[in-house]
Amino acid sequence: MRKYAYTLSFLSFLILTGITFGPLVIPKNIIHPSILGMPRTLGAGLVMSMLMALLVFISAKYLPTNSGEKDSELK
Amino acid sequence: MSIWVVGALYLIGLAIASKMARDQQTDEATSFVLGGSNLNVFLGVLTYGATLFSTFTLMGMPNFFRVHGVGAWIFLGVTDVAMAYVVLVFGLKLRQRFKNKGYLNVSSFIKDQYTAKWTPTVYLLGIFLFLIPYTAVQLKGIGEFLEASIPGHFPMWGWASIMLVIILIYSSIGGFKAIVYSDAIQGILLLFTSWIIGYLCLKEFSSLENLFFALEKSQPKLLSVPGPNNLFTFQFLISSYLAIILMPMSQPQLTTRLLAMADDKKLRQMAASLAFFSIIIIFPAIFIGLAGALKYGEVAAPIFWAKTLITDRPELLGAFSVIGLLAAAMSTADSQLFALGNETHILFKNDPKKIKTHTKFIIAIFALLSLLFAVYAKGDLVPLARLSFAGTSLLAPMVFLPVWQHRKQHGPLLPLMTLMALLLFLSAYILKIIPSTVFHLRLDLALLLALFSVSLFCGKFQSKELHL
Numbered sequence: 001m002r003k004y005a006y007t008l009s010f011l012s013f014l015i016l017t018g019i020t021f022g023p024l025v026i027p028k029n030i031i032h033p034s035i036l037g038m039p040r041t042l043g044a045g046l047v048m049s050m051l052m053a054l055l056v057f058i059s060a061k062y063l064p065t066n067s068g069e070k071d072s073e074l075k
Numbered sequence: 076m077s078i079w080v081v082g083a084l085y086l087i088g089l090a091i092a093s094k095m096a097r098d099q100q101t102d103e104a105t106s107f108v109l110g111g112s113n114l115n116v117f118l119g120v121l122t123y124g125a126t127l128f129s130t131f132t133l134m135g136m137p138n139f140f141r142v143h144g145v146g147a148w149i150f151l152g153v154t155d156v157a158m159a160y161v162v163l164v165f166g167l168k169l170r171q172r173f174k175n176k177g178y179l180n181v182s183s184f185i186k187d188q189y190t191a192k193w194t195p196t197v198y199l200l201g202i203f204l205f206l207i208p209y210t211a212v213q214l215k216g217i218g219e220f221l222e223a224s225i226p227g228h229f230p231m232w233g234w235a236s237i238m239l240v241i242i243l244i245y246s247s248i249g250g251f252k253a254i255v256y257s258d259a260i261q262g263i264l265l266l267f268t269s270w271i272i273g274y275l276c277l278k279e280f281s282s283l284e285n286l287f288f289a290l291e292k293s294q295p296k297l298l299s300v301p302g303p304n305n306l307f308t309f310q311f312l313i314s315s316y317l318a319i320i321l322m323p324m325s326q327p328q329l330t331t332r333l334l335a336m337a338d339d340k341k342l343r344q345m346a347a348s349l350a351f352f353s354i355i356i357i358f359p360a361i362f363i364g365l366a367g368a369l370k371y372g373e374v375a376a377p378i379f380w381a382k383t384l385i386t387d388r389p390e391l392l393g394a395f396s397v398i399g400l401l402a403a404a405m406s407t408a409d410s411q412l413f414a415l416g417n418e419t420h421i422l423f424k425n426d427p428k429k430i431k432t433h434t435k436f437i438i439a440i441f442a443l444l445s446l447l448f449a450v451y452a453k454g455d456l457v458p459l460a461r462l463s464f465a466g467t468s469l470l471a472p473m474v475f476l477p478v479w480q481h482r483k484q485h486g487p488l489l490p491l492m493t494l495m496a497l498l499l500f501l502s503a504y505i506l507k508i509i510p511s512t513v514f515h516l517r518l519d520l521a522l523l524l525a526l527f528s529v530s531l532f533c534g535k536f537q538s539k540e541l542h543l
Contacts, residue, residue, distance in 0.1 A: 017157065021312060034287070039287060039291075039298040042298075045145075045153055053350035059164075
């Protein structure tokens with residue numbers, strides 16, 4: 001379950017990255033439609049950033065530890 | 076008047092930080108160079124953030140929005156959140172690799188993981204080449220800014236020397252932990268100052284709609300990519316994205332902070348918090364920069380900074396801006412100098428008892444070198460610093476390979492290719508004696524992709540099993 005949740009969030013992260021660098025977020029010389037009251041690239045970029053941050057949060061929760069090893073303590 | 080009061084408060088804060096750090100120190104080497112590896116999430120986020128963002132948050136980013144437009148958010152806002160993902164995944168792997176052997180720096184780790192004994196030299200060459208000029212540019216930039224903002228006191232080199240002396244004092248007293256505490260002070264100061272200035276900039280236009288409406292009428296190119304100067308092209312954005320997200324692997328001052336977290340759970344929480352912190356700290360730059368485009372669109376960057384951050388603001392806020400920038404420059408410079416000092420242990424016979432003395436000595440040498448660079452180097456310095464993150468990203472595959480395949484010892488192919496890539500990068504972007512594109516692809520992007528391909532090839536086919 002833990003690994004499945006992590007894989008899903010990792011794949012979602014890759015897809016979001018792909019969308020961010022595609023025409024939906026960075027179309028050339030296009031300002032409208034505005035998103036969150038901002039020009040398209042800025043508004044969509046902000047939405048992407050927030051979704052990515054959410055995925056980092058989910059991945060941090062579910063990323064499995066290496067082959068069942070305990071968390072490392074560098075002391 | 077306010078500036079001296081805020082400056083004195085900042086110095087008192089640094090003195091308290093050094094005292095606290097010294098009180099927590101033990102005789103162990105990790106205590107001085109990694110702060111005992113016991114950072115909590117709050118300190119972890121602030122020290123990583125302060126080391127990463129520096130003066131660029133209050134000066135560079137707003138100016139990017141002012142001159143190149145909204146694509147600046149993709150350039151840095153999106154990439155810094157993505158970097159938090161690399162902090163998480165790479166950081167956990169890195170800690171697993173480091174914990175068994177008790178490595179204190181990246182150069183010792185790669186020395187053990189490659190057959191070629193000269194591999195750490197390539198790594199050290201890469202970081203010296205780009206980090207010393209970067210530190211020097213910070214000192215020079217803030218020195219000149221302070222010379223202009225507080226006239227009649229010190230010249231640029233005087234301010235730069237004062238900053239270095241303060242850094243040397245508190246890093247010698249409290250080691251890495253003192254730097255972490257000073258980063259925390261700076262991070263809070265930077266966040267507080269940039270949000271207030273961002274709010275005041277937006278308030279001048281009453282609302283978000285008014286700001287964007289005015290921009291669309293007068294400078295519409297700022298509201299889309301690639302921007303008025305054609306900077307934010309697809310290739311520029313993607314190569315910057317790759318170079319920036321690799322910084323936890325390629326920049327030792329950031330790698331060290333992943334090792335300094337108390338445990339893996341704290342690292343996970345730190346990575347998640349860093350993602351949100353990045354958005355929060357960069358967000359006000361949008362308003363500072365775009366409002367600046369309307370008010371000060373035609374002026375040079377130093378005039379824009381002086382007006383937006385100081386003269387247009389109430390005296391106390393202007394004082395916080397100046398000291399905030401000073402603190403930001405110092406927190407980046409101290410982390411880089413300390414990381415350079417820590418990485419260079421490998422050049423000495425590793426006597427754990429002498430690590431503390433060596434680090435202090437090497438930091439003092441690098442501080443002096445940075446000051447000399449800041450004072451005497453002319454135009455050549457700026458391109459090296461500007462290209463710092465792209466240049467050091469070429470070192471990332473060499474660090475990535477042994478973290479990914481740690482049970483194998485790797486041959487000389489990747490270090491050799493990395494050395495060649497560094498030379499090609501310098502020839503194209505600094506010396507400008509070869510083209511900076513290959514078949515319509517940016518050279519930095521092509522080199523990075525080539526090095527990662529080589530590292531994957533080496534990991535699969537070129538490495539010998541290590542008998543651990």
